[in-house]
Amino acid sequence: MNSVRLSVSLVRKLESKEAVIGIVGLGYVGLPLVLRYAEVGYKVIGFDIDPTKVMKLAAGESYIRHISRARLESALSKNFEATTDFSRSREVDALILCVPTPLDDHREPDLSFVVGTVDSLLPYLREGQVMSLESTTYPGTTDEELFPRIESAGLKVGEDFFLVYSPEREDPGNNNFTTSSIPKVCGGYSSTCLDVGLALYSKVIDQLVPVSSTRAAEMTKLLENIHRAVNIGLVNEMKIVADRMEIDIHEVIRAAATKPFGFVPYYPGPGLGGHCIPIDPFYLTWKAREYGVSTRFIELAGEINASMPDYVIAKVTDALNRLRKSVNGSTILILGIAYKKNVDDMRESPSVVLMEKLRALGAQVSYNDPYVPVFPKLRGHAHFDLSSVPLTAESVASYDCVLLATDHDEYDYELIRVNAHMIVDTRGRYLEPAKSVVKA
CATH class of the missing domain: 3.40.50.720 (NAD(P)-binding Rossmann-like Domain)
Incomplete structure (x- = not known):
């Protein structure tokens, strides 16, 4: 034929x-x-x-x-x-x-x-x-x-x-x-x-x-994800600046988002997760070298996003200091280990990086995630022999610090606020200022 x-x-x-x-x-x-x-x-x-x-x-x-x-x-x-x-x-x-x-x-x-x-x-x-x-x-x-x-x-x-x-x-x-x-x-x-x-x-x-062409289609996908990665990098950097100035970046984003043209809201977090956004920009960075092109803008955004877990760890250290405790020996509950809310997908989740860093500093780490009952084996990461702990008033109160890493809608945020000794909020879920909440 x-x-x-x-x-x-x-x-x-x-x-x-x-x-x-x-x-x-x-x-x-x-x-x-x-x-x-x-x-x-x-x-x-x-x-x-x-x-x-x-x-x-x-x-x-x-x-x-x-x-x-x-x-x-x-x-x-x-x-x-x-x-x-x-x-x-x-x-x-x-x-x-x-x-x-x-x-x-x-x-x-x-x-x-x-x-x-x-x-x-x-x-x-x-x-x-x-x-x-x-x-x-x-x-x-x-x-x-x-x-x-x-x-x-x-x-x-x-x-x-x-x-x-x-x-x-x-x-x-x-x-x-x-x-x-x-x-x-x-x-x-x-x-x-x-x-x-x-x-x-x-x-x-x-x-x-x-x-x-296939090349145009391949570049289209990369542009979509690089666009998101770069804008998240920008808002993560803005978060750090705003924090130093004692300004709530989430309040600023909400206000900016009322502009009906020329602004698209992106939200900061503890790092990038998922199978696309943390990875795909580096595919173009690598290929661009073949053509003698330096992708400095993309690489800078990648550096900022990759540094966010360390920023969060510094915030945890500060929160525990308020309680006259060190990270070493403290009990810390991670809320949410999926990479985004309301899913069970853990690929490239920044929560896992946070758990690794906290454990390396001597903290006793536990987690709760309604969508991940048992901590799975992940390629390229340390394993935690853990299961999701129940989220009750008593369990929340038993930890020195609660780290909100993924803001699942299923969580009872008032129960957490009332019973936690200290909360480190990486998602801007707690709008009102409180002595027990540290924005990260």
Whole structure:
């Protein structure tokens, strides 16, 4: 079959929902996408290297808080199955890669998950398939890493195999947007690849945003996240300045946000968390060096954001000094160890860094998080053999200091205020001045 007929045939299958969709990586990005495809009528095969995840899915058990068991069971009863067997990728017409892209120990891009996934799929790729990479990465990854690997398997990208980059835009815990309602950027290796990519997403996403190339799509994702990281860096620096001047930065932000144009509110915190914002700017920083460009603005924001845990530790030390106590030997309760409120996602959570630093200073650290009952094992971090302690008047009063790191809506903030000896508030949750509250 010639290339035109192959692309037309694949577009038809995708648009008629006759195509089988394969999604590789069944985490916070991949699993919601699986369910969306299944719910609109596609047959979906989910691939993951973690057999525990696959077994849980087969049993109808969701391991992501905002995905209900009922929604998962509905998909399983119709047209979704999960597997660790990558040879089954022969059965699918589309492969969507939703795998991690962390930084290594030198804060340089670690593409091992992306490259390893593609290498695992290579023996099973065939004519008439499309591959879409959704993982955040530097401009050029799709062309420089995926393209040559696919062609090494004897396939011609843009002719008998189609390649696109379409970055994920999931926001766990944000109930205002769903997988379908968030506009989706898509760039193809060629114009034919783009046509296939748009067909791939056309039935599951309300609005598609085509761009001229995979590189443009990759840069778009980085700009989105760098924009947020830089503005958070700015407001974190403003917080430190305002604190020295005895001004409440949260009051200032609330006042500034009343301006109906030219201002977007960003909020300070104990550091950056999540799988995107603390990591993605450094993908561009690394790639820019290849072109002899220094990304000083991005790196400065990164330095400020990375320094925030130390600022918070200084505030904890000050709070304990008011009680005539040292950090060494004090009991400290961390409230919230997820990276943002109302989710169970702990990736790159600044709370973990705070716990590590406090323990290293000799504090006895405990935590409460309604969404994380047991402290998990995390890549690149020390392990805490801890479970979430009950949050009662008695338990709060038993600690020397309560450190509010993640402001879940579920918390009874009045109970905490009344019973805590000292509160270090990194989220601006306590608006009124109080002797027992230290703003951090």
